[in-house]
Amino acid sequence: MTEFRRIRLGMVGGGKGAFIGEVHRIAARLDDCYELVAGCLSASPEKARESARELGIPRSYDDYSRMAREEAARDDGIEAVAIVTPNHLHHPVARAFLDAGIHVICDKPLTATLAEAEDLEQAVAAGGNRFMVTYNYSGYPMARQARELVAKGALGNIRVVQVEYPQDWLATDLEASGHKQASWRTDPAQAGAGGSLGDIGTHAFHLAEWVSGCRVESLLAQLDSFVAGRELDDNAHLLLRFGGGVRGQLWSSQIATGQVNGLRLRVYGDKAGLEWFQQQPEQLRFAVLGEAPRTMTRGASGGAERDSRIPGGHPEGFLEAFANLYRDFAALLRGDNDDYGLLPTVAEGARGVRFVEAAVASSKANGQWREL
Numbered sequence: 001m002t003e004f005r006r007i008r009l010g011m012v013g014g015g016k017g018a019f020i021g022e023v024h025r026i027a028a029r030l031d032d033c034y035e036l037v038a039g040c041l042s043a044s045p046e047k048a049r050e051s052a053r054e055l056g057i058p059r060s061y062d063d064y065s066r067m068a069r070e071e072a073a074r075d076d077g078i079e080a081v082a083i084v085t086p087n088h089l090h091h092p093v094a095r096a097f098l099d100a101g102i103h104v105i106c107d108k109p110l111t112a113t114l115a116e117a118e119d120l121e122q123a124v125a126a127g128g129n130r131f132m133v134t135y136n137y138s139g140y141p142m143a144r145q146a147r148e149l150v151a152k153g154a155l156g157n158i159r160v161v162q163v164e165y166p167q168d169w170l171a172t173d174l175e176a177s178g179h180k181q182a183s184w185r186t187d188p189a190q191a192g193a194g195g196s197l198g199d200i201g202t203h204a205f206h207l208a209e210w211v212s213g214c215r216v217e218s219l220l221a222q223l224d225s226f227v228a229g230r231e232l233d234d235n236a237h238l239l240l241r242f243g244g245g246v247r248g249q250l251w252s253s254q255i256a257t258g259q260v261n262g263l264r265l266r267v268y269g270d271k272a273g274l275e276w277f278q279q280q281p282e283q284l285r286f287a288v289l290g291e292a293p294r295t296m297t298r299g300a301s302g303g304a305e306r307d308s309r310i311p312g313g314h315p316e317g318f319l320e321a322f323a324n325l326y327r328d329f330a331a332l333l334r335g336d337n338d339d340y341g342l343l344p345t346v347a348e349g350a351r352g353v354r355f356v357e358a359a360v361a362s363s364k365a366n367g368q369w370r371e372l
Helices: 019-032 045-055 064-073 088-101 116-129 141-151 180-185 196-212 304-305 318-334 346-364
Strands: 008-013 034-040 080-084 103-106 131-133 158-166 217-224 235-242 249-251 264-269 272-277 282-287 296-297
Touching: 008 019, 008 217, 008 318, 019 034, 019 196, 034 045, 034 064, 034 116, 064 088, 080 088, 080 158, 080 264, 088 103, 088 116, 103 304, 103 318, 116 346, 131 346, 141 196, 141 264, 141 282, 141 304, 158 196, 158 235, 196 217, 196 235, 196 264, 196 346, 217 304, 217 346, 235 282, 235 346
Parallel strands: 008 034, 008 080, 080 103, 103 131, 158 249
Antiparallel strands: 158 264, 217 235, 235 249, 264 272, 272 282, 282 296
16 A cells, blocks of 8 residues: 555535535545645636635636646646536536546536547546546445445345435426526536436436446436426436346436435345435345345444444444545545546446436437437
């Protein structure tokens, strides 16, 4: 293992009023693996400078392209950048920093279009930079425990994978009020082709494949916009055909009244089944055929200790899961690891965009099956 050092980090987006930017900053700080030294925190130069001052970031930029060039030229310039902008900016920002030789941490979905996603895949392959997409639910200790159980064969041959992600925060026309998050997430010019599907459905899709070890080969989708005038889907139902005859379903919704953040995954094999619920992340339900189900808990389960910071009974959650990704990426950049291990790669990000485009095409074709 190499000597510990902090990674010099930059950030694009995430200024005042931005939710996900602060989440990324907390995740980067939690294990003291990064030092945030530069940022282009807003499209508004004044807001960018004000945000940088409030956060104590030494170098503030008005333009991300200039930031990439100037940071690459400095001896103490950033080594990695976190991109926390609306989706339509992911590609140009990521490309600017990749071209400057700077590693990238990008929020999901990877890009707004498949062509952009494939361009980033090619740029990473050609340039050799590291690239992580923050599918943060793969950072939860018990989600990683679930993946380990499947990989060890504890469930036997996988038969069915069910995943859902319901919320209700867009159950009304919130975007009409000027709400920042609602406005860009429901705008196809900024969010891309998927509404709830791109925002939270991609999380569900990634988690289903990542835990089960099965890959979706084709899908059938029905996408709906229940709120009048909304251009993008706020509810999506999908049938999934995985390789090897495995079958599944995916539901993503942001109009599910009474649901807050109900990401739930169930995987069923011929020997056992498991269930993980993001709102009770410390627990993993594991049931062997013919036996009473048991609840595995963080702090008392095999593979969860490496990804835990405090003893079981002291809850860990969303921020700590995000931090696990940041910690593992820092170790990769320092040379402690030679491969990505459990980290979501640019290829997985591109696969998420392919998933969205296939689902949109299926729904527009009145529910025809589409290959992925």
